[in-house]
Amino acid sequence: MPDKMIIRTKVNGNNAVVSVLMAHEMDTGLAKDAAGKTIPAWFINEWMATLNGRTVMSAQWGQSVSKNPLTRFVLKDVKKGDKIAISWRDNKGETRTDETVVA
Amino acid sequence: MTPSRLVRHAACLLLGALSLQAQAQAQADTNEVANPAELWELRGEDVWNTPAGPKSASLQACDLGLGAGVVKGAFVQLPRYFADTQRVQDLESRLLTCLQNLQGFNAAEIAATPFGKGEQIKMQGLVAYVSGQSRGMTFALPQAHAAERLMYAAGKNIFYFRGGPYDFSCASCHADSGKRIRMQQLPNLTERDGAAFGFGGWPAYRVSNGQMWGMQQRLNDCFRQQRFPYPGYASEATIALGVYLGVTAQGGVSVAPAPKR
Helix, strand or coil, X not given: CCCCCEEEEXXXXXXXXEEEECCCCCECCCCXXXXXXXXXXXXXXXXXXXXXXXXXXXXXXXXXXXXXXXXXXXXXXXXXXXXXXXXXXXXXXXXXXXXXXXX | CCHHHHHHHHHHHHHHHHHHHHHHHHHHCCCCCCCCHHHXXXXXXXXXXXXXXXXXXXXXXXXXXCCECCCCCCHHHCCEEECCCCEEECHHHHHHHHHHHCCCCCHXXXXXXXXXXXXHHHXXXXXXXXXXXXXXXXXXXXXXXXXXXXXXXXHHHHHHCCECCCCECHHHHHCCCCCEECCEECCCCCCHHHHHHHHCXXXXXXXXXXXXXXXXXXXXXXXXXXCCCCCCCCCHHHHHHHHHHHHHCCCCECCCCEEEC
């Protein structure tokens, strides 16, 4: 199972700044290993954020996103106690979902 | 200076002051994730608490110098003398002792494993976790034991020892303030702030290759860059250097595990 994400939120009035740090190799499929063999592409290609179960943002990613990616975005109308969940799926079909409660 | 230039000058100064303030605020704000090393801190915490090895035990009873199982604050007092092993140990050589005594691994075997392979992968998480538990604390390495003072003197000698095909020493690059290689600032490791920045920043996440490096890997890389022979993982030479740098950094603040170039 993939490693846990780190999700942090900072409420600013009605808005919340959400930072998400994911652990992923994000191999492009272009690099070669020490033996000269191509390292197969392995990257997150679907990414989604939900607020209390409702999708508020979704994205399709590609190989150009960095290893261990960090995303940061602003959500409107966020209250204390709201649940923010992030999920991703990579091109091998592995998924990970983590949730945080806005404090 | 004409009045209009004076106004512009003052405005620039003000802007400069504002951006510095904003930077300080951003750094103080713990609600923002900006350091991938935290991913290794989580992994390391798992490794610390999960039973493993031939003895199927966790590392929770590991004594890092402040008593069995005490992690918080241990990092800023390492390397130090340990009575049970009768030698000065840094974080990684001490972890090797715990891996052998508590979990039944062969310490020499792990030390001989290349970085980033086998049990060495665990080490990356462990050093991030242990150093992260002392984030923001000031370095206070003990120097009461004769062995600790001896290691300091040995480390200082190694720091200034010139040799190899390029006639290099650590001091060639790290004994003056304001030096750099291209755009990379070189910390002056002979004074407190420089040593705290250089020594207190490792273990670190290297942004350029996405790897977590412990102090042992960093120091061994210093020797490689000087075209010196490989001193070896947890060797006395690297521990002595750690004592010298750590004692020089005394009073400086630890930011490890830090993000580095």
